Amino acid sequence: MANTFKLSRRSVLATGLALSASTLLPIAVRAQEKLKVAGIHASPVENAWNSRLHEAMLQAADEGVIDYVFSEGVSGTDYARAMREYAEQGHKLIVGESYAVETEARQVAADYPDTAFLMGSSGEPSGDNFGTFGTWNHEAAYLAGMLAGKMTKSNIIGSVGAIPIPEVNMLINAFNMGAKEVNPEVKTLVAFIGTFFDPPKARESGLAQIDAGADILFGERIGTADAAKERGIKSVGSLIDYTPRYPDTVFANAIWYFRPLLDAAIADTLAGTPTGKNYTPTSLMKDGGNDIIYDAAVPPADAVAAMEARRAEIKAGTFEVPIMMDEPA
Numbered sequence: 001m002a003n004t005f006k007l008s009r010r011s012v013l014a015t016g017l018a019l020s021a022s023t024l025l026p027i028a029v030r031a032q033e034k035l036k037v038a039g040i041h042a043s044p045v046e047n048a049w050n051s052r053l054h055e056a057m058l059q060a061a062d063e064g065v066i067d068y069v070f071s072e073g074v075s076g077t078d079y080a081r082a083m084r085e086y087a088e089q090g091h092k093l094i095v096g097e098s099y100a101v102e103t104e105a106r107q108v109a110a111d112y113p114d115t116a117f118l119m120g121s122s123g124e125p126s127g128d129n130f131g132t133f134g135t136w137n138h139e140a141a142y143l144a145g146m147l148a149g150k151m152t153k154s155n156i157i158g159s160v161g162a163i164p165i166p167e168v169n170m171l172i173n174a175f176n177m178g179a180k181e182v183n184p185e186v187k188t189l190v191a192f193i194g195t196f197f198d199p200p201k202a203r204e205s206g207l208a209q210i211d212a213g214a215d216i217l218f219g220e221r222i223g224t225a226d227a228a229k230e231r232g233i234k235s236v237g238s239l240i241d242y243t244p245r246y247p248d249t250v251f252a253n254a255i256w257y258f259r260p261l262l263d264a265a266i267a268d269t270l271a272g273t274p275t276g277k278n279y280t281p282t283s284l285m286k287d288g289g290n291d292i293i294y295d296a297a298v299p300p301a302d303a304v305a306a307m308e309a310r311r312a313e314i315k316a317g318t319f320e321v322p323i324m325m326d327e328p329a
Contacts, residue, residue, distance in 0.1 A: 038086035039070035040096035128274035136283035137290035138174035140254035145178025150303030158209030166325035199223030252294035
């Protein structure tokens with residue numbers, strides 16, 4: 001794509017590599033011609049949420065499943081144009097986010113009915129080719145909350161989120177519900193920074209919550225763990241594994257895996273099946289879409305045992321983490 005507007009600092013086109021035996025797609029699908037996929041990222045691909053999409057598409061490209069190009073740092077005013085240019089170039093599946101450009105993105109999809117779109121969105125699918133997904137790592141967040149509820153000494157825990165959209169609200173609500181399951185006396189603090197990427201602002205919000213008594217923070221946004229590290233308390237990460245970056249601070253992470261959603265959209269696109277549907281349920285733990293990773297040596301043994309028991313129930317489908325999308329109090 002010509003860099004005629006602020007799309008990216010980098011772009012990549014994956015070449016045909018040997019198929020990995022570990023690929024999740026059916027053999028019949030993998031045997032077909034590789035699919036041309038484009039990723040459009042509003043934030044840098046280092047940003048936690050975007051990194052999950054980018055990592056999954058890079059992995060699929062390395063396995064020879066797709067050819068992948070991407071643009072990052074795409075502003076809202078340029079987003080629809082990026083979608084159109086990739087569609088014009090013959091990319092059959094375009095993956096991105098329409099939270100800030102719902103109307104424009106849906107119009108592009110309507111103008112290119114032979115192109116499949118898989119977009120992070122708070123809205124519903126539209127037509128035969130505009131598929132949507134949300135970030136459902138709420139089950140993992142619930143489990144992390146169970147650990148935090150047992151670990152807190154002050155009975156106050158904090159959460160720092162981006163913007164109170166349904167997916168962010170659901171995640172923080174799940175974390176708080178998990179904490180309250182094991183500790184009904186716990187008080188939960190919530191702050192939103194008003195943007196998807198501002199680590200210094202997330203740090204400031206985290207420090208304010210610590211000043212208000214919180215001794216464990218849930219970082220829905222990058223930067224929260226910086227506040228926890230600075231004040232010597234523990235923190236929980238979201239979407240990616242923050243433990244290597246904060247080895248003495250982040251003890252648990254509510255991980256989200258985009259690959260199951262991507263594989264489902266790839267399979268539908270290759271098969272000619274309409275992609276205008278909600279792919280969000282593929283994020284559930286039972287499908288490998290999210291899970292908790294944690295250092296079992298940090299929480300009390302009884303907290304770990306209770307959490308693991310609940311985790312097994314979630315995977316077995318005998319316990320369902322409530323989905324609460326209202327803004328947390």
